[in-house]
Amino acid sequence: MSFDTISVIGLGYIGLPTAAMFASKEKKVVGVDVNQQTVDIVNAGKIHIIEPDLDVMVKEAVEKGFLKAVVWPEPADAFLIAVPTPFLPVKLIDLVPEPDLSYIKSAAKSVAKVLKKGDLVILESTSPVGATEQMASWLSEARSDLTFPQTHGEDSDIRIAYCPERVLPGHVVRELVENDRVIGGMTDNCSKAAIELYKIFVRGDCVVTNARTAEMVKLTENASRDVSIAFANELSVICDKSDIDVWELIRLANRHPRVNILQPGPGVGGHCIAVDPWFIVSSAPNESQLIHAARRVNDFKPKWVIEKVKATLAEFLLSNPSKAANDITLACFGLAFKADIDDLRESPALAITKDLAMLNVCNILVVEPNISILPASLSEMVGLVSVSAALNQSDICLLLVDHAEFKLVSKSDLENMAIIDTKGIWS
Structure with missing residues (x-):
């Protein structure tokens, strides 16, 4: 042709x-x-x-x-x-x-x-x-x-x-x-x-199959990733309850020659992994038990992060009795669904930040180096600031995305602040 x-x-x-x-x-x-x-x-x-x-x-x-x-x-x-x-x-x-x-x-x-x-x-x-x-x-x-x-x-x-x-x-x-x-x-x-x-x-290579199989290939690739991430996210919740460093746990477990556990995070985002498994579940709800469970685990993780923030905020208030909740500033680091991009589609970081802002329990700053304007749903509730401004003004730092800029933050920059690290780069 x-x-x-x-x-x-x-x-x-x-x-x-x-x-x-x-x-x-x-x-x-x-x-x-x-x-x-x-x-x-x-x-x-x-x-x-x-x-x-x-x-x-x-x-x-x-x-x-x-x-x-x-x-x-x-x-x-x-x-x-x-x-x-x-x-x-x-x-x-x-x-x-x-x-x-x-x-x-x-x-x-x-x-x-x-x-x-x-x-x-x-x-x-x-x-x-x-x-x-x-x-x-x-x-x-x-x-x-x-x-x-x-x-x-x-x-x-x-x-x-x-x-x-x-x-x-x-x-x-x-x-x-x-x-x-x-x-x-x-x-x-x-x-x-x-x-x-x-x-x-x-x-x-261009590998030929029929249309239905090709459609299922794409869904299977992303559902497989979703299941693997769900295992890591579930581990992180279990380890937090048992006072175990999940990052060290995974690092040690991955020394086994046939084990390759992925890294946990605040959830799963993007217009692929967070969405595609539902195509399978919706077409075969009784047969896709594992895929469905993985979706539920990953959809639960942002809610768990929000509860973690609430607990940290309560601890901070107990340690600082002279401060009220509206005196505290929380900085959310990252809105994109993954590192070093500007894509906010299905982003757990964005969803977490929105929910925290809606709670209206403290001042919230947002650091997202890959965008210049906040989405309309956030613009009236939070402020978009630089990394240095967030570190200078915040009492609690919530790391949601492992952008390259955030990896440059030193331990000394985080002194005297409460840290919630969902990606393991500041832990």
């Missing part, structure tokens, strides 16, 4: 780097996003996210005319859909959330308007099993003049595949090129077309 024009639907943390990567190979790329501000930023040769090397790629691609952003899809030879797949809100805490495919549906309906015979459509959004087939159905409903794989197999006018992203924030540009890709075509011809497209820049 000839891919003269490639369209990427959704210019977020995956879509924009993917669009820039194709453009770097001198392919004409049309990026589509419903947010006009995002479109304007990209067309100015700038980026709206923090990702090493991406700014240079986007600037060069726009200046050379290989990348442009629009609000509505335009005709292309291949369409990659990389839009959010959140969950519908639940009213009861014990209910399993159901996936919300409305963004995929909307993207499919908009793409359908400009489809032509021979086009390739790839779903990259993390999705429940069967989402690619559902997308194909939406496309077919919108374009009865074209044929699709679910009805015409190898002879279909349109090729459809699922290919999940599997990159690490902060390393996306490199991993898009180097990592293997799982290609789940609805037919063999669909898979072949998808491989030809990705091989424009992918140096890793």
Whole structure:
């Protein structure tokens, strides 16, 4: 196939780097996003996210005319859909959330308007099993003049595949090129077309399977990580109750040649590990007992951290009887869901900080070196300050994210302060 024009639907943390990567190979790329501000930023040769090397790629691609952003899809030879797949809100805490495919549906309906015979459509959004087939159905409903794989197999006018992203924030540009890709075509011809497209820049292997297996591969990878993190987080709670240093415990246990326990934290965040296991649980609730339990453990950890803060605050007041609660300042170090990025999606650090601010029991400062403006939900309740300002003004320091800047804080900087370290870098 000839891919003269490639369209990427959704210019977020995956879509924009993917669009820039194709453009770097001198392919004409049309990026589509419903947010006009995002479109304007990209067309100015700038980026709206923090990702090493991406700014240079986007600037060069726009200046050379290989990348442009629009609000509505335009005709292309291949369409990659990389839009959010959140969950519908639940009213009861014990209910399993159901996936919300409305963004995929909307993207499919908009793409359908400009489809032509021979086009390739790839779903990259993390999705429940069967989402690619559902997308194909939406496309077919919108374009009865074209044929699709679910009805015409190898002879279909349109090729459809699922290919999940599997990159690490902060390393996306490199991993898009180097990592293997799982290609789940609805037919063999669909898979072949998808491989030809990705091989424009992918140096890793393109491994072929069917669409449903490819969807499950992505969910399995992140559910596996979630279970492993849950074990570490549960250990940290047990060790705290037993007055054991969990960091030392894990370090010693990991000296066993076949043991590799991960590090605990304040919970699990991001739009992958904290979300993807629910796709499995929602589709097979009776069979996914371990995966479900891991989700509950990791969702519980932020609540445990908040209780730890309350206990520390009470101890501080007992040790300083001349002070009232509103005289005490708590500094929360980190809002992102992981170190050295600006991504706040599903961040336990952000959730903890919000809940503490809502309690209104003390003054709260926030240190997040990767953002310049607090999210609206926090801006009126807390102040965003530098590391040095937080250390100078605080009585209690809550370490939530192991950003590089926080690792530079010395023990002397923390003297005479109560410390709650959820990442083990100040312990």
